[in-house]
Amino acid sequence: MPAVGVVVVGAGVAGIACAVELTAAGVPVRVLDRGRAVGGRMASRRIKGRPVDLGAAYFTVRDPEFAEVVARWRTAGLARPWTSELVVLDGDGRGRSAGPVRWAAPGGLRTLVSEMASGLDIELDHPVSHVGPGPVVDGEPADVVVLAMPDPQALRLVDPSSEAAAELAGREWRPVIAVAAGWESRQWPALPAAFVNDNPVLSLVADDGDRRGDGAPVLVLHSTAEVARSHDAAPGGAVPAMLDMLRRLLDVGVEPVWTHTRRWRFASPAGKRDRDFHLGDDGTALAGDGWGVSKVETAWRSGTMLGREIARRLG
Numbered sequence: 001m002p003a004v005g006v007v008v009v010g011a012g013v014a015g016i017a018c019a020v021e022l023t024a025a026g027v028p029v030r031v032l033d034r035g036r037a038v039g040g041r042m043a044s045r046r047i048k049g050r051p052v053d054l055g056a057a058y059f060t061v062r063d064p065e066f067a068e069v070v071a072r073w074r075t076a077g078l079a080r081p082w083t084s085e086l087v088v089l090d091g092d093g094r095g096r097s098a099g100p101v102r103w104a105a106p107g108g109l110r111t112l113v114s115e116m117a118s119g120l121d122i123e124l125d126h127p128v129s130h131v132g133p134g135p136v137v138d139g140e141p142a143d144v145v146v147l148a149m150p151d152p153q154a155l156r157l158v159d160p161s162s163e164a165a166a167e168l169a170g171r172e173w174r175p176v177i178a179v180a181a182g183w184e185s186r187q188w189p190a191l192p193a194a195f196v197n198d199n200p201v202l203s204l205v206a207d208d209g210d211r212r213g214d215g216a217p218v219l220v221l222h223s224t225a226e227v228a229r230s231h232d233a234a235p236g237g238a239v240p241a242m243l244d245m246l247r248r249l250l251d252v253g254v255e256p257v258w259t260h261t262r263r264w265r266f267a268s269p270a271g272k273r274d275r276d277f278h279l280g281d282d283g284t285a286l287a288g289d290g291w292g293v294s295k296v297e298t299a300w301r302s303g304t305m306l307g308r309e310i311a312r313r314l315g
């Protein structure tokens with residue numbers, strides 16, 4: 001049994017999945033997150049009395065072990081299969097794209113991470129500012145420290161000459177501005193969600209009432225990376241152009257009665273890695289959706305596989 005244990009920085013799905021594995025193996029683990037809630041980019045916020053997903057729009061399932069977790073969520077009423085067909089909006093009009101089942105959460109995707117996190121030792125509102133050799137986390141020793149977050153956020157924490165820094169450097173992450181908008185009543189034709197292709201302003205439109213199953217007249221719009229970059233300092237400035245584009249694409253003529261904006265400076269990485277995680281000899285480990293194709297399932301798998309490997313190394 002290690003004397004100090006593992007410190008996981010980041011309570012998104014990757015960090016929590018890692019902590020779940022370590023706990024199951026009997027390894028002491030503390031999870032630290034600067035946010036006020038677990039979930040990271042699986043972010044849901046209560047707006048006008050109901051949850052709205054402002055980060056990940058949905059998730060998909062391929063890995064058989066992840067499927068077992070999702071089956072548990074489904075049995076508990078936390079997750080529901082939403083749709084396997086999405087609308088595609090592009091210069092040629094409106095089409096449909098068949099694909100894997102997209103899963104949604106009636107209470108918001110964050111509730112799924114909360115369920116996984118139940119019983120873990122988690123400290124919220126706890127920003128970490130430095131991970132040094134040892135490893136030490138803000139001066140406190142750990143057997144292993146796991147950084148489960150986007151590369152640019154992890155890069156700020158480690159020493160520039162470290163092995164981890166070399167793994168993290170030089171990879172671009174794309175930003176997104178998410179705008180939730182609510183109307184008095186539905187103004188658009190049936191729409192689970194739409195990929196918006198080759199558009200300068202929008203990349204995705206999701207029907208939050210449809211995915212949540214309550215039919216609320218709420219859409220969530222995701223901007224392109226270009227729009228997010230040009231409105232980085234004041235994301236609210238992107239709202240008029242995003243709503244204007246929505247009007248043109250879906251013929252929504254009526255103004256929404258409310259909007260809520262959320263900026264994601266590091267929404268997803270450009271490109272992918274072909275490893276599930278990094279575990280350095282210096283005790284610094286890296287996990288998250290940057291380790292594979294960026295999606296919820298990748299982040300879960302990255303954290304799970306890393307947790308197993310750390311438990312094996314610590315004996």
Ligand SMILES: Cc1cc2nc3c(=O)[nH]c(=O)nc-3n(C[C@H](O)[C@H](O)[C@H](O)COP(=O)(O)OP(=O)(O)OC[C@H]3O[C@@H](n4cnc5c(N)ncnc54)[C@H](O)[C@@H]3O)c2cc1C
Nearest residue numbers: 010012013014034040041056057058128288289295296299
């Ligand atoms: C707009 C958007 C749309 C998306 N759409 C989809 C989709 O449709 N389907 C899909 O599968 N995936 C989607 N994703 C991606 C999905 O959300 C991520 O792959 C997944 O949630 C990543 O989990 P993670 O644990 O790796 O990282 P995160 O969820 O980012 O967790 C990192 C955590 O680290 C914490 N942290 C960072 N720095 C510090 C620090 N210094 N100290 C303490 N804590 C810190 C953060 O607060 C955060 O909680 C989307 C993401 C965004 C932003």
